[in-house]
Amino acid sequence: xxxxxxxxxxxxxxxxxxxxxxxxxxxxxxxxxxxxxxxxxxxxxxxxxxxxxxxxxxxxxxxxxxxxxxxxxxxxxxxxxxxxxxxxxxxxxxxxxxxxxxxxxxxxxxxxxxxxxxxxxxxxxxxxxxxxxxxxxxxxxxxxxxxxxxxxxxxxxxxxxxxxxxxxxxxxxxxxxxxxxxxxxxxxxxxxxxxxxxxxxxxxxxxxxxxxxxxxxxxxxxxxxxxxxxxxxxxxxxxxxxxxxxxxxxxxxxxxxxxxxxxxxxxxxxxxxxxxxxxxxxxxxxxxxxxxxxxxxxxxxxxxxxxxxxxxxxxxxxxxxxxxxxxxxxxxxxxxxxxxxxxxxxxxxxxxxxxxxxxxxxxxxxxxxxxxxxxxxxxxxxxxxxxxxxxxxxxxxxxxxxxxxxxxxxxxxxxxxxxxxxxxxxxxxxxxxxxxxxxxxxxxxxxxxxxxxxxxxxxxxxxxxxxxxxxxxxxxxxxxxxxxxxxxxxxxxxxxxxxxxxxxxxxxxxxxxxxxxxxxxxxxxxxxxxxxxxxxxxxxxxxxxxxxxxxxxx
Numbered sequence: 001x002x003x004x005x006x007x008x009x010x011x012x013x014x015x016x017x018x019x020x021x022x023x024x025x026x027x028x029x030x031x032x033x034x035x036x037x038x039x040x041x042x043x044x045x046x047x048x049x050x051x052x053x054x055x056x057x058x059x060x061x062x063x064x065x066x067x068x069x070x071x072x073x074x075x076x077x078x079x080x081x082x083x084x085x086x087x088x089x090x091x092x093x094x095x096x097x098x099x100x101x102x103x104x105x106x107x108x109x110x111x112x113x114x115x116x117x118x119x120x121x122x123x124x125x126x127x128x129x130x131x132x133x134x135x136x137x138x139x140x141x142x143x144x145x146x147x148x149x150x151x152x153x154x155x156x157x158x159x160x161x162x163x164x165x166x167x168x169x170x171x172x173x174x175x176x177x178x179x180x181x182x183x184x185x186x187x188x189x190x191x192x193x194x195x196x197x198x199x200x201x202x203x204x205x206x207x208x209x210x211x212x213x214x215x216x217x218x219x220x221x222x223x224x225x226x227x228x229x230x231x232x233x234x235x236x237x238x239x240x241x242x243x244x245x246x247x248x249x250x251x252x253x254x255x256x257x258x259x260x261x262x263x264x265x266x267x268x269x270x271x272x273x274x275x276x277x278x279x280x281x282x283x284x285x286x287x288x289x290x291x292x293x294x295x296x297x298x299x300x301x302x303x304x305x306x307x308x309x310x311x312x313x314x315x316x317x318x319x320x321x322x323x324x325x326x327x328x329x330x331x332x333x334x335x336x337x338x339x340x341x342x343x344x345x346x347x348x349x350x351x352x353x354x355x356x357x358x359x360x361x362x363x364x365x366x367x368x369x370x371x372x373x374x375x376x377x378x379x380x381x382x383x384x385x386x387x388x389x390x391x392x393x394x395x396x397x398x399x400x401x402x403x404x405x406x407x408x409x410x411x412x413x414x415x416x417x418x419x420x421x422x423x424x425x426x427x428x429x430x431x432x433x434x435x436x437x438x439x440x441x442x443x444x445x446x447x448x449x450x451x452x453x454x455x456x457x458x459x460x461x462x463x464x465x466x467x468x469x470x471x472x473x474x475x476x477x478x479x480x481x482x483x484x485x486x487x488x489x490x491x492x493x494x495x496x497x498x499x500x501x502x503x504x505x506x507x508x509x510x511x512x513x514x515x516x517x518x519x520x521x522x523x524x525x526x527x528x529x530x531x532x533x534x535x536x537x538x539x540x541x542x543x544x545x546x547x548x549x550x551x552x553x554x
Contacts, residue, residue: 016370018208018217020142020170021305024252025369027060029298030105031291032084033225033259034063037073048278049260051077057274057284058291061105063255064097072096084255086111089124104141106253107132112146112175116159122166129167142170146222147204149174149197160204161211168209173255174201175222178245179238181229195311198249202306205250216305220253221246225287226272233273236286237391237398240451243290247297248364248387248453250306254294256287296425297455299466303373304366304383308339312346312361314390339365340382342414342458345405350390351397351447359390359450361402373465381465383457388448398450406432408440415442416459427464430456431549445535445550483540489552492529498522500542507551508537528553 024030037049054062061082064071071079072094084106087093097104109128114121125145132138145167150156164172178194185193198221205219223242227233234242246254262270274284311330348358366383368374374381390398408414417430432442446454457464484497496505500522507516515536516526531553538549 016215018170018215020144020218021216021252021369023140023142023170024218025302027082027105027302029252029254029295029302030060030082031058031254031256031294032061032063032106033057033059033256034065035074035259036065036262037069037075049075049078050278051075053280053284054078054259056280056288057259058288058295059256059259060291060295062259070094070097071100084108087128089128098137101137101141104138106142106144106171107138108144108146108173109169110145112148114145114163115148115150116163117150122163125167129169133168144171144173144220145169146173146175147201149176149200152200157204161207164204164209165211169217171218171220171253172201172205173220173222173253175257177222177224177226177228177257178242179224179228179230179234195245195249198246198251199309202249202251202309206306218252219250220255221251222255222257225256225274225283226258226270233281233283235392235394235450236283237394237450239283239286240290240449241387241389241391242451243294244385244387244451244453245362245389247294247301248362248385249309250364250366252302293422296422297420300383300420300455300464301366301466303369303465305369306364307367308336308365310338310363310365312348312363314357314360339367339380340384342382342406342408342412343384343404344407346386347403347405348388348390348400349403351399351401359388359398359400361400362387362389368465374462381457381460381462383455383465385453385455386446386448387453388450390450392450400448400450402446402448404444404446406442406444408442410440412440414458414460417444417456418459418464419454419456420464422454427467429459429547431547433550483547483549485538485549485551489554490528491554492527494526494528494551496520496524496526498524498540498542503540503542506539506541508539509534 035049035054038047055077061084062074062078063084063086064074065086071083071085079100080103082103082105083100085093085097085104086108088110109125110121114125116122129143132141132143147160150160174197176194176197178191179187180190182190201219201221206216207213208215208217223246224234243254258270258272260272260275274281274287313330346361346363348361350358362385364385364387366385367380386402386404388398388400388402390400392398415434416432419428419430420426421428430444432444435441435443448454483499484495486495488494498520503520503522503524505516505518505520505524505526506514509515515531533553536551536553538547538551540547540549
């Protein structure tokens with residue numbers, strides 16, 4: 001059971017939180033890439049690791065692979081970066097690496113081969129973790145283990161819990177790749193199996209190293225940047241879903257496997273799709289953009305604890321391999337009420353394809369990981385992430401309009417959301433559309449491309465966690481009383497009344513194209529007769545602040 005964070009004592013986060021969660025908050029969101037200092041060129045190993053490309057990739061740290069390389073094998077330009085290392089029983093840290101402990105972000109025991117039934121390896125692991133914890137050299141290094149899947153059921157879960165109670169890792173990771181080729185299962189089955197793994201490891205992390213849930217530990221996920229026995233790389237929507245989908249389940253470290261080709265792999269089965277003939281591929285630049293967006297979301301995500309995960313399934317049903325049934329995450333679950341009563345319903349519609357099946361939607365819920373990160377006079381602020389889990393090849397649109405329906409009841413004054421703009425890292429106010437004047441029911445149409453996400457909270461006057469320098473967004477943005485729009489929806493003329501005489505008015509269509517940009521007076525009539533029917537996003541900038549709204553053309 002998740003600990004009740006609103007009852008945490010007045011102690012500091014460092015005293016209350018697990019070491020892993022505390023150390024993660026001190027850094028940017030860590031997106032690792034397991035890399036090799038050498039490239040295979042015509043069957044010969046050559047030093048071809050390009051530090052310029054690595055800087056352009058927006059990975060925040062890099063992994064030094066086990067057995068085949070050490071930190072000193074990499075160019076000097078990257079040796080100062082945060083780094084991670086797999087330390088095997090027979091291959092410890094080098095003398096040079098010990099001089100770079102201050103930048104060692106994560107140290108992992110062995111590869112994905114530690115199971116509770118391997119008593120010899122568990123014994124070695126216990127000695128390893130005990131020594132590392134007693135050696136203050138590693139106080140600021142996250143000690144981790146990559147847990148292979150051991151099996152579903154209470155027997156396996158108890159064995160896993162007992163092993164973690166013995167070892168006490170700071171974080172657990174797992175590797176399972178959603179776009180790996182399989183002769184046994186279709187793509188939907190593989191994807192849902194991956195969701196099952198995320199559920200499995202999320203639940204282990206929530207229980208913590210003692211299994212009680214009093215002190216959750218973070219978990220991380222390996223992400224797929226290799227072909228995984230495929231002949232073509234995943235599409236952009238698939239790559240996004242692999243990353244943003246992991247975040248919705250609460251992953252706090254993402255570890256890309258692999259950055260470049262495995263140097264000793266003659267058969268070329270471990271091959272990165274980020275490079276071809278030593279040059280970056282289109283997927284390299286897609287990955288770089290994803291990394292940038294995750295970094296922008298990072299200050300909030302690292303200070304949040306996953307509290308629930310829900311799933312709005314596609315219209316059709318597909319079977320998938322055993323394990324945690326995805327249906328147990330369904331949107332309406334009688335035995336497990338959602339932590340948020342305001343968001344009542346979610347509907348997804350494929351834009352431009354009204355007769356084609358809609359895709360899945362993931363809804364991840366979060367709460368501040370510590371009371372000191374919550375708002376003044378508030379407890380357990382609700383945050384939620386919406387992920388468009390529709391995917392497809394790059395020639396087919398995977399945009400979905402995700403309608404979020406809200407009912408704030410009779411007492412609440414909430415009429416908007418706060419969101420972190422993942423493109424800029426800035427917080428912004430998202431106005432909601434009121435359904436009728438009598439009630440307190442609203443909706444918001446969220447347009448997301450396949451695999452994309454947005455992270456929200458309710459605009460109740462409490463700043464977004466991770467952005468302590470901001471005042472209340474009600475103060476930092478233009479209040480609703482500063483603008484009047486009518487009629488909305490509009491047939492031809494939209495009347496705009498503002499409190500300031502000098503305003504910049506901008507309109508964007510649903511795919512982000514700016515369709516109007518003009519300086520207007522306080523009382524302005526916008527002729528929308530030539531506009532296409534649909535939704536437009538409005539932005540007003542003046543001396544008071546910024547207003548973001550939405551208008552509809554009939």
